[in-house]
Amino acid sequence: DTAVSQTPKYLVTQMGNDKSIKCEQNLGHDTMYWYKQDSKKFLKIMFSYNNKELIINETVPNRFSPKSPDKAHLNLHINSLELGDSAVYFCASSQNSGGAKETQYFGPGTRLLVL
């Protein structure tokens, strides 16, 4: 009964490949997020969706494309993977509109290693 789940937990792939990471939340939340934690441990927002609509789109290469089939799922597809994409990717969700004072609940992370 994990609140925010991500698959896969680990992903090792070659440069140039295309891969997807899936996220699901069973909290009934309206807003979902993708964060990237790089080698320097910065945890940075990439995207946010509220009720399947994109509300945050930070400066992220367009090789990254989020997709929200319904408000319980937010998947991240990455085209033409590069070495610099190696990081831990965290999915998160919050209850309502994603406002600044909402608590976000994080998934366990997906460790991506691009060789």
Add this chain to the structure above:
Amino acid sequence: DQQVKQNSPSLSVQEGRISILNCDYTNSMFDYFLWYKKYPAEGPTFLISISSIKDKNEDGRFTVFLNKSAKHLSLHIVPSQPGDSAVYFCAASASGTYKYIFGTGTRLKVLA
């Protein structure tokens, strides 16, 4: 442009003593602050938050203090327990935005 800074990458404290974790920010528009705790191979979990209209918020062993004039907040853990050993992230947000800005974390080790 690091708007939220945690200048101490690590901290060791004896069990039973106080742990004080610090966080500084530069953006005066931030009006909500949070602390998250992270164990290895897990996602961050929410610990405690504070709005800029307050200068202190307490929840059990955890207290967050906010000094707006100094743009500084701190997390106090009293008494510290070995299970508190984790990485602690400070985060900040501004009304009207939809995102948190995180610090780089402080690794706390509580020694038994």
